[in-house]
Structures are given as structure tokens and as C-alpha cells.
Amino acid sequence: MSVDMRTFLAHVELANPVTTAAGCAGSGRELAQFFDLHRLGALVTRSITMAPRAGRPTPRMAETPSGMLNAVGLQGPGIDAFLERELPWLAQRGIRTVVSVGGGTVAEYSALARRLTDAPGVTAVEVNLACPNIEDRGRVFARDGGAAAEVIASVRSVMRYDVPVVAKLSPDVADVVAVARACVDAGADALSMINNPLGMSIDVDALRPTLAAGTGGLSGPAILPLAVRCVWQVHAAIPGVPIVGVGGVTSGHDALQLILAGACVVGVGTALFHDPYACLRIERELEELLQAKGFHRLADAVGLAHRPTARHLLVDSEESSL
Amino acid sequence: MSVDMRTFLAHVELANPVTTAAGCAGSGRELAQFFDLHRLGALVTRSITMAPRAGRPTPRMAETPSGMLNAVGLQGPGIDAFLERELPWLAQRGIRTVVSVGGGTVAEYSALARRLTDAPGVTAVEVNLACPNIEDRGRVFARDGGAAAEVIASVRSVMRYDVPVVAKLSPDVADVVAVARACVDAGADALSMINNPLGMSIDVDALRPTLAAGTGGLSGPAILPLAVRCVWQVHAAIPGVPIVGVGGVTSGHDALQLILAGACVVGVGTALFHDPYACLRIERELEELLQAKGFHRLADAVGLAHRPTARHLLVDSEESSL
Amino acid sequence: MQVTGTVLTTRRVDAYHALTVVAPGVAERFRPGHFVSVAVGGPRTSMVTRRALSIHDVKPDYGGTVELVFTAKGPGTSWLAERRARDTLDLVGPLGRPFPLPRDPASCVLVGAEYGAAALFPLADALMERGCRIDFALGAASADRVFGAMRARRMAETTTLTTEDGSLGLRGSVTDVLPSVIADTRADVIYACGPMETLRAVTAVAIEFDIPVQVAVEESMACGIGVCMTCVLPVIGDDGVTRMVRACVEGPVFRGERVRFEDVGTIPFDALGAPGGGARNVG
Amino acid sequence: MQVTGTVLTTRRVDAYHALTVVAPGVAERFRPGHFVSVAVGGPRTSMVTRRALSIHDVKPDYGGTVELVFTAKGPGTSWLAERRARDTLDLVGPLGRPFPLPRDPASCVLVGAEYGAAALFPLADALMERGCRIDFALGAASADRVFGAMRARRMAETTTLTTEDGSLGLRGSVTDVLPSVIADTRADVIYACGPMETLRAVTAVAIEFDIPVQVAVEESMACGIGVCMTCVLPVIGDDGVTRMVRACVEGPVFRGERVRFEDVGTIPFDALGAPGGGARNVG
Ligand SMILES: Cc1cc2nc3c(=O)[nH]c(=O)nc-3n(C[C@H](O)[C@H](O)[C@H](O)COP(=O)(O)OP(=O)(O)OC[C@H]3O[C@@H](n4cnc5c(N)ncnc54)[C@H](O)[C@@H]3O)c2cc1C
Ligand SMILES: Cc1cc2nc3c(=O)[nH]c(=O)nc-3n(C[C@H](O)[C@H](O)[C@H](O)COP(=O)(O)OP(=O)(O)OC[C@H]3O[C@@H](n4cnc5c(N)ncnc54)[C@H](O)[C@@H]3O)c2cc1C
Numbered sequence A, B: 001m002s003v004d005m006r007t008f009l010a011h012v013e014l015a016n017p018v019t020t021a022a023g024c025a026g027s028g029r030e031l032a033q034f035f036d037l038h039r040l041g042a043l044v045t046r047s048i049t050m051a052p053r054a055g056r057p058t059p060r061m062a063e064t065p066s067g068m069l070n071a072v073g074l075q076g077p078g079i080d081a082f083l084e085r086e087l088p089w090l091a092q093r094g095i096r097t098v099v100s101v102g103g104g105t106v107a108e109y110s111a112l113a114r115r116l117t118d119a120p121g122v123t124a125v126e127v128n129l130a131c132p133n134i135e136d137r138g139r140v141f142a143r144d145g146g147a148a149a150e151v152i153a154s155v156r157s158v159m160r161y162d163v164p165v166v167a168k169l170s171p172d173v174a175d176v177v178a179v180a181r182a183c184v185d186a187g188a189d190a191l192s193m194i195n196n197p198l199g200m201s202i203d204v205d206a207l208r209p210t211l212a213a214g215t216g217g218l219s220g221p222a223i224l225p226l227a228v229r230c231v232w233q234v235h236a237a238i239p240g241v242p243i244v245g246v247g248g249v250t251s252g253h254d255a256l257q258l259i260l261a262g263a264c265v266v267g268v269g270t271a272l273f274h275d276p277y278a279c280l281r282i283e284r285e286l287e288e289l290l291q292a293k294g295f296h297r298l299a300d301a302v303g304l305a306h307r308p309t310a311r312h313l314l315v316d317s318e319e320s321s322l
Numbered sequence C, D: 001m002q003v004t005g006t007v008l009t010t011r012r013v014d015a016y017h018a019l020t021v022v023a024p025g026v027a028e029r030f031r032p033g034h035f036v037s038v039a040v041g042g043p044r045t046s047m048v049t050r051r052a053l054s055i056h057d058v059k060p061d062y063g064g065t066v067e068l069v070f071t072a073k074g075p076g077t078s079w080l081a082e083r084r085a086r087d088t089l090d091l092v093g094p095l096g097r098p099f100p101l102p103r104d105p106a107s108c109v110l111v112g113a114e115y116g117a118a119a120l121f122p123l124a125d126a127l128m129e130r131g132c133r134i135d136f137a138l139g140a141a142s143a144d145r146v147f148g149a150m151r152a153r154r155m156a157e158t159t160t161l162t163t164e165d166g167s168l169g170l171r172g173s174v175t176d177v178l179p180s181v182i183a184d185t186r187a188d189v190i191y192a193c194g195p196m197e198t199l200r201a202v203t204a205v206a207i208e209f210d211i212p213v214q215v216a217v218e219e220s221m222a223c224g225i226g227v228c229m230t231c232v233l234p235v236i237g238d239d240g241v242t243r244m245v246r247a248c249v250e251g252p253v254f255r256g257e258r259v260r261f262e263d264v265g266t267i268p269f270d271a272l273g274a275p276g277g278g279a280r281n282v283g
């Protein structure tokens, strides 16, 4: 008997829980050469900005142990070209599309939302909060619950009521639950976590940072334990909110960790760079694992590791591990 | 020609920059079976607490991609037994010893400092700030600049003037520079970073967290990019302060990354679990690398990657990498 | 000590893999009950921790070899199972506290479950050298998982085999037959090696018969050399105080009645430094 | 497409390693200039990104093989250099925009520096099939790094070799000799493959002689399939606008005069979406 893999991102049903991660699937067309995009739970776009962006200088990439650093700098076509060329291509094919947006001010985010609200083919909007707030000396929105909430509230107020707004959070905070709560209170219908923690690599031959931008976002298997922890903490604190678990997923086993911790959707980023079919493989492996463990429905596994056991009483996610 | 590997931890000279990381070298005696501890830059003890501590239940360990999670829970003998049995053993042998301390209240940290201030054989005191503050609902000191500063000020005011106080910081904060600055302003003579970011792993067979404690500290190569980034940011912001770089170092190449980013001392933790001789090997590899690159003195490499170059002008560590 | 050994031979023994590795320094220092920790995954692997494996045998060939017997369970042991002759293997060992041997000749029952049996053979050799009587009780889930039955039969006065599925010997667990083995052999001491559940049950039987039992425990280990504190279990000391002691250096061999098997995976409230003392809320 | 190929043969060619891999699907679709991306490190490796390697040759044996020629530079290519016959290799390809071929027979100079030469041989075959005249100019730091000199001599009208140390052919770089090769052969078009510095210099010469030049560039690549945006360089479009385009899908082959070599590693101020536009301060 097969497993019912359907899941809900807020009130929107997805045929399966495996999506691409923002910024890791190009415009969609690149992956379409490898497989039928309808087989994705959803395609998440790169973060769209108002103006076209050339991004950061190269090198933009450095390999690290079980991970990589990237500093792409939101290179993209800008909202006009996106609405003209990229979104219609996806919409015409009926591909479930979560549009990610990025901005430098609250006004920019809400302007983006305004442009998207009537665009056909927007399954949900994911708000990339890992952008520097130019009105606060470049402090990243996601690192400050107040700033994050302001962005979410402005996007939520503008977006059509039936398009879920997903807040994408960063792990580089003292208290991810506090930021999550601020976003939910501001109207986020779901949370996505984690965006890349900030890392760095030094080129010891050139005696300078490997990336032209200096620092970069860390992704890949190395960060899976951080993603599992963030999902766990937020699901424990705000159990009703749908969570998109992202970070280091390369197998169905990894995806199941995030699901048991509380995610109902799983995003796959860096693994796509290694294996263009990663989403399909992970979805299949996940289904096989669930089946082997006797689950009939994916939904039954969501957050299951929180079920109280004798051992669970010892768990206190706020306390230090030391 | 050999490289002058001497370095300074504040005003204390170390024969070489490679030390053990807190909590990763037992009482010292275990490693002494493998090599002469005098060959270490310094031995850093586990974090000593007032009372003996049995620590957390098992499983305390989980392997993750290029890393591991631990939840030991500061198991240790308590300050009395430490001063009676562990420190004298090291002191009698003249082994440079940095004593790490951990507490649940500001008062507990200063009580520990008071016990250490007249103990012979204390090269420096490292203050493990990754402990939950029981007076602030278990919020970890290191996640809050104010609380961290209070601990450092109380330890500094009690410790002998000639024993450096090192503040050990966590990466799980929105702004590591702010916490670093608070500690330096409170009297920290040096900074050590990074302690383990908090992570988690789910046992998908048991359908519950792998660690009995739920969450645990992530260590090993996976976190090297986070350590390099923290060292870089803090050295850029507060260039004069000596930094102990810790996190994921397994080779001389890794150590050199931290040094070029601004560390003058390098701590080795998880690598010791794999290779008891790791500190010696890393020190040798580091010396060879420096020599191959034409350095005469380790000190000349410290922070060198910050040297302005055309490319450097593009680096803005506050800005997001995306 | 750490050595880079060369794999001499590899073979399958029913459900198990066996590797013989040239490692003179380790072989020389070996005493029964010792284990080694093996680096797995090769260069640039993502597996950062070593795998602990008991030493099944040492031989003088090529200056000294050690034999390891293991199940391919997860990624590390699966990698080990793919090693071929002439590959190199990075070992640290011998590690741990070995089995203590009786001063005078005694009647010894050696209880091994699953791969735990492998560690008992060098112990049997050492005991026989001291003139001890040896009897084996070996058990496993199924016939292909009973390790060393033939060799046991050759060495011991008696060998009793059990399998859960009845495919070899008596149906049931090794502890089911233990009372009668003890009675038949008039055992003075028991040595046991296997899963914790087996060790717990063996210890209960030994206590019932009031004879000493030495068990080799298994705990998840990150370092194997006593520095990481991840491998602890509650053990009662000579002073009657329970401490969380390290399986890798204070063990893996303990007197069974000293191990608080029921409390493994917890911090007993009366253990030294348990929460409830002054440091409860620290870290 | 992604295939798990089997290594057929491995060999050393002077300073280089060559691997022949059975990969029918890749071989079938191959056109000169294509590359593959190779997974390195094996199971549970810590190396998460693939390595991009040009296809040096395809043969019909075993349904189709591809040959890769590379230097063991870092950990990934060193791992590749240790592969043996019958090992499997995970390839994605063929990838990228191949070399465009002239419609009518033309006189073509093929310029290769270091391992870049490897990619020129299937191109030479294709050009010759179209009746083109072929001349090679191959250069490297030293004799052992000049790839394919013998084969070039057999195929081409003329072959000019250069080494920095003078150990083979003329002392100097391949671009030093290029003007005279162009003049001698009355070249209609240049193809070039090698380090960016060489491509820049070759392009400058081509512009001087006012003949078209096709260059295969190299940029650090995380995905090779156009989704990660890490491999970009500034290239001038047909509309005169500079864009940061992806070397992996819009390239690796570009018209040389369109590539802003001087600005590689920067975002030129006049590039589409460069800072200074409305989005300057975002992300
Ligand atoms: C003293 C001692 C002796 C042992 N002797 C043998 C032996 O002779 N033959 C044999 O087959 N097995 C033996 N084991 C168990 C063996 O260490 C584990 O099966 C092995 O580490 C699992 O590794 P893995 O990569 O297959 O699994 P994984 O689950 O991927 O291992 C992940 C991590 O957990 C640790 N781990 C997992 N299971 C165990 C375990 N049971 N004990 C300790 N650490 C564990 C691993 O070392 C690794 O760090 C022994 C264990 C100990 C402590
Ligand atoms: C289209 C293309 C074709 C190539 N063809 C060949 C070839 O035929 N033979 C050959 O020897 N080399 C070729 N290269 C270069 C080759 O990809 C690198 O030498 C190789 O990736 C280095 O890997 P490493 O593990 O040795 O080094 P590392 O420095 O450890 O690599 C780390 C990371 O950086 C990337 N990287 C490092 N250097 C380069 C580079 N020069 N180009 C692209 N990515 C890089 C790697 O892919 C990896 O992700 C080609 C590169 C490209 C882009």
C-alpha cells in the first residue's frame, strides 16, 4: 500500500512535501530538462527583487566540509521580467509555484507583494528575510523579530487573502522561536527555515577570503543539524504553524528527520547542484521509509518526535547542551 | 629556517598557538599517555563547575555530516576535586593550563574565580558563557551581551590581575561582534570563539531525538566556516583583542584559515577524538605551511587576510551574502 | 597508540565480516577484552568519529596482526566491510580495561551473544593457559549470527548454543540456558560479552548463583580514549557511590553487579553530581 | 542526463591523468566543447560539489565511452586520479554550449594551453569533417604539460608548440606565436581553450587581426546545470548590454570579443542590474 504523501502549506494542498529551495532551481526551465516539474511538491523561485540585479562578483562559491558557501547576491531579472517571462512559463504549465521575494526596505517588500497579488500562478509567497535592511544600517531583517514582523505584516496586508505568506527565517539569531513568533503574530501563514547561516572561508594561498564578497551563506549537509533544531524548537513552541524544513537535505532519511521534528514540507537546495533529480529521489526515499515504518499518511509523521516519552521529559530545548 | 611559532594570549606567552579546546581533553592525563603535554601551546580544561556534575543521560553523542552533536552536560568533578587532584597534577608538571569555568549564575562564576585566583598553575581562565542563566529562565549567557558582560566583569574583578580572562562566545547570536564588544568592555583580556552551535538529530527508527537531551552542541569540520566568519568579524571590529579560534580545526590548513582571519591561538576539540595526536600534527602542518609561504613568524600571519586589497573593498561582513 | 595498519585478509564468517590487519604495536600490547577504534570513510569523509571494535584475535604473523569481527550495520561498518587486502586502516589501540583473570585455576563460563562472542576467544586462550576450565554459551538471533561455534567446541569442555529462531542449538536466548550451564560446570566465574540486555540478564543470573561476573559493555563512543565523556554509564564504586563512568577507559569490562543496568540511559538520582545537588541548574 | 559510468581504463599522459568511462548516453549526445560534471569522493564524502571536466574524446566502444583528461589539483581531482578500471563514476552531461562550427570550410587555428588542449581534438575532428584546414598552437609551462602534441602533428597542417621554460618548442606563451601562426595559415577563425589569462590574450590577438574567436572559459561551478548562479562572468549581448551570464549554460564557449575579460571577478558598473541601479542595496 502506498503512502498518502499529500500535505498542506497553510490551506494550499501540495501533492507531495518535497519542494526546491529558494534560489536553487534557476528559473525552473533548467531543471525541466531533467524531469517533469509537476512531480515537485512545488517549485520555489529564486528571491525576486524589484529591479534586476547583477549580484556579487566572483568567486561566488567555496566548498567546505559537507557544505558550500555561496555569495550570489540575489542575481535575478527583477519583478518585471519575472512577471513577463518566468512566472507565465510556470503558470501556463500549471506548476505549483512559490514565489520568493527579497527587498531592502519594508516598502520594497510590499511593492513586490502588490505586483504579485494579481499575478496568476502564485501558489504562495515566501518572504526571504535574510536581506539587509538599508534603513537600519544593513542589519538583516531575519535577525530582528521586530523588523521581520514589519515586513511580514506589510506583505500579508497586500497579498490576496488566499495566497499563503511564508516567512523564511535565518538560524543566525539568539532565539529563533522569538523571531518565528513575531512573524506569526504579524500574519505569516507558514514558516520556512533555515536560510543559510553566515560563514567564511579563507584562501590560504591568496591570503584573503575565498569569496569575493568575503562572507557567504553556508548550505548543504553540514547545516542539517541546525535546521532540525530550529524546526524542532519552533514546532514545540508554536505547534499549529506549518513549517517548511530546509537545510542540508540530501536523502529521504534527512527529510524524515525534519518531518519528525515538525516540518510538513521539505525544501531541497544544495543537493540539486549535485543531483538534478534530487527532489524526486528524496520524495521516493521518503515514501519508502514511511511505508517501511508502517505510516499510511505523511501527515501522521509530522512532528511525531515530539510525542512525549519518558525520555522526552528530559528534553529542554532552551537549555544549553553542555 | 624554522618559523617562530610563539604567540601571546593577552600578555601570556605560549610556545606555540595550538591548544586543546575546552571539554575535549579530559583531565589531561588521558592525552599524556599519547604524548608529552608540554608540546601543547596550552591545555584547556573542561569547564569546571562549583559542585560535581554527573552530566546528561546517554546517548550523549550523534554523528552528523562532517560533525557530531554532543550533550555531555558539563560532567566533571567540581571545583574542590579539580583543585585537589586535577590542577596540581598539571601544575607540578609545569603544563600551561587554561582553566575553563562554567556556572548558572553570575555569583557562581565569581565564586569559581575566587577559588582559582590563588591556585598555582593557572595560565588563564576561560569563561564558558554557553551555560544557561538560571536567573533568566535558562537563557544562555553567551546569547545576551549584557549577561555575558556581567559574568566577565565579575570574574575579572576577582581574578589575579596577571591571569588573563578569556570570554568564550557562541555563534548562536544575531551579532557576535556586539557580544564580543560587551565582553571586552567588561574586561575580557581575550576572546575564544566559537563554542558549539546548537543542533539536533532525530533517530528515525526510534522516532525521537537521537540524544537523550534532545538538542546538542555541533562540532567538527562542519562548523569551521562559522568559526572563521566569527573570528573575521570580531577581528575586523575590535582588531586589538587576542582571539582564540576554535571550531572544526582538523589540519594546519584549517588552523591557518583562522589565523589569517585574526586568531592568534587555535583550539582543537573534536579532531582529538579522532586523532589523539591532532594538536601536534596540526602544529607541525601549520609551521610547514607558514614556512612554505615564507613567513618567519606566526605573528606576521595573524589577521593578514584583512589586509586591504582591491577585492577587500567589496567585503562587508555585516551585509547578507545573498 | 595510533597505527596505520595494512589489511592482510578479509573474509565473511556467516553474517559477519572479518578483517585481519597488520598492526604490530597493537598486537604486542593486546590483552583479552581490549578494543581498537578504527577510522572509517577514507580521505575527506564526512564521518568524523571512529568505530569501536573488539579485538577477536592477535597473531604473530608479520610482526603482529589483529583480527576484527563485525556486522555491517551503518555507514562506517559498511565501509569497513568493503576493505580489501592491502588497503590501509587507521587504528588506535589497544584500548580499554581488559578482562581480569583469576589468579588460580577456576571454572569459567564464557557467555557471548551475537558478535560479542568474538572477544571471548582470546580470553579463553588466556584462561586455559592458567589452567582454567572453560565452558561456552553462545547465542544469537539465528544460526548465521552465532559466532565461533566450531572453535568453541574445540576449545571448551562444553559448548551450549542458542538461537532465537531455533535454527541452531536450543531455541531461546543464551541466558535461558545459563543457569543449567552454571550448575553443570560448577562455574566459579562468568565472563560475558554482547548487547546490554544480555549483559543485564547474565548479571542477574550470576547474582542469583552468587558468583562473580565480568561483563564487557557497549556504549556509543566518540573518542575511545577517555576525553569526550560521551560513553558513560552508572557504575557503583568500591565506596558504594554511583558514578557516571566512562565505558572506554574505566571499562569496557566491569564487574556486572556494579553496573546499574536498569539505570543505563539515565542519571540515577543518587549518582555523584546528579541533578538535585548544588549544581542542578548549571549548563 | 545523469549516468553511473564504469571506468574502462586509466592512464597517465605526462603530467595528466586520463580516464575512459563507459557512458553511452553522454557519448551519444556529445558535441565538441561539451563538458561533464563528476561526483567525487564516494559515499559519505564531505565533498558536496561536482567537478567540471571537458570531454576530450568519445568512442563508440561498449555503447559509448568518454575520455577525461585532468590535473590532480585539489582533493576532488586527486580522488579522481586514484580511480581504477571497473570503478563506477557518477557523471552529469553532456553540459554547456558547444563550439559553433563554420558553415563553410575555413582555415581554423586551435589554441590550447595546459589541459585546455584536450578539448580541442574532437573539435578538430569535426572541423576536418567539414573540410576545414586545421592548425594547432599548443602551449604550457613545461614539456610534460603540453597535451596532445603528437596527435596534433598527425592531424593538423602545422602544429606550433610553446613552453614557458623552453623545454619543448618555442620558449614563451602560446599567444606569443599566435600572430605568426595566423599570418602563416591565413586563419579565418580561432578556437581557444585554456586558462582565462590565455583566453584574454588570444582574444586580443584575434581582435587585432579582426577574425572571430571562440573561447571556452573556466569559472568555479557549483552545479554545472544553470541553477546556482555561481559561475557568472560579464558578457556583452547582441543588444550591446553587458550581463552576468552563466559559464555553464550560456557558455562555456563564448565569442571572445564579447567576454569582458578585464572585468572578470567584478560586476562592471554598466552591467544589467549592477549596483547603482535601483536595487543597489538589496541583499
Ligand atoms: C568497546 C566496543 C566494542 C565493540 N566491538 C564490536 C565488534 O567487535 N563487532 C561489532 O560488530 N561491533 C562492535 N561494537 C559496536 C560497533 O562499535 C558499532 O556497531 C559501530 O560503531 C557502528 O558504526 P556504524 O557506522 O555501522 O553505525 P552508525 O550508527 O552510523 O554509527 C554512528 C556513530 O555511533 C557510534 N555507534 C553506533 N552504534 C554503536 C555501538 N553499538 N557501540 C558504540 N558506538 C556505536 C559509532 O561509533 C559512530 O560514532 C563495539 C562497540 C564498543 C563500544
Ligand atoms: C567547463 C570546465 C571544464 C574543465 N575542464 C577541465 C579539464 O578538462 N581538465 C582539468 O584538469 N580541469 C578542468 N577544469 C577545471 C576543473 O574543474 C578543476 O580543476 C577542478 O574542479 C578542481 O577540483 P579539485 O577538487 O581538484 O580542487 P578544489 O580546489 O578542491 O575544488 C573546490 C571547488 O572549486 C571548484 N573549482 C576549483 N577550481 C575550479 C576551476 N578551475 N574551474 C571550475 N571549478 C573549479 C571545484 O569544482 C570544487 O567545487 C574545467 C573547469 C570547467 C569550468
Ligand SMILES: Cc1cc2nc3c(=O)[nH]c(=O)nc-3n(C[C@H](O)[C@H](O)[C@H](O)COP(=O)(O)O)c2cc1C
Pocket: A021, A022, A023, A024, A045, A046, A047, A070, A072, A074, A100, A128, A129, A168, A194, A195, A196, A217, A218, A219, A220, A221, A223, A246, A247, A248, A249, A267, A268, A269, A270, A271, B322, D228, D229
Ligand atoms: C546558491 C544558493 C542561492 C540561494 N538563493 C536563495 C534565495 O534567493 N532566497 C532564499 O530565500 N534562499 C536562498 N538560498 C538558501 C536556500 O534556499 C536554503 O535555505 C539553504 O541553502 C539551505 O538549504 P540547502 O542546504 O538544501 O541548500 C540559496 C542557497 C544557495 C546555496
Ligand SMILES: Cc1cc2nc3c(=O)[nH]c(=O)nc-3n(C[C@H](O)[C@H](O)[C@H](O)COP(=O)(O)O)c2cc1C
Pocket: A322, B021, B022, B023, B024, B045, B046, B047, B070, B072, B074, B100, B128, B129, B168, B194, B195, B196, B217, B218, B219, B220, B221, B223, B246, B247, B248, B249, B267, B268, B269, B270, B271, C228, C229
Ligand atoms: C564533547 C565536547 C565537550 C565540550 N565541552 C566543553 C566545555 O566543557 N566547555 C566549553 O567551553 N566548551 C566545550 N566544548 C566546545 C569545544 O571546546 C569547542 O568550542 C567546540 O567543540 C568547537 O571546536 P571543535 O569543532 O574543534 O570541537 C565541548 C565540545 C565537545 C565536542
Ligand code: FES
Pocket: C220, C221, C222, C223, C224, C225, C226, C227, C228, C229, C230, C231, C232, C246, C247, C248, C249
Ligand atoms: S568514548 Fe570518549 S570518553 Fe569514552
Ligand code: FES
Pocket: D220, D221, D222, D223, D224, D225, D226, D227, D228, D229, D230, D231, D232, D246, D247, D248, D249
Ligand atoms: S555552475 Fe551553477 S549556474 Fe553555472
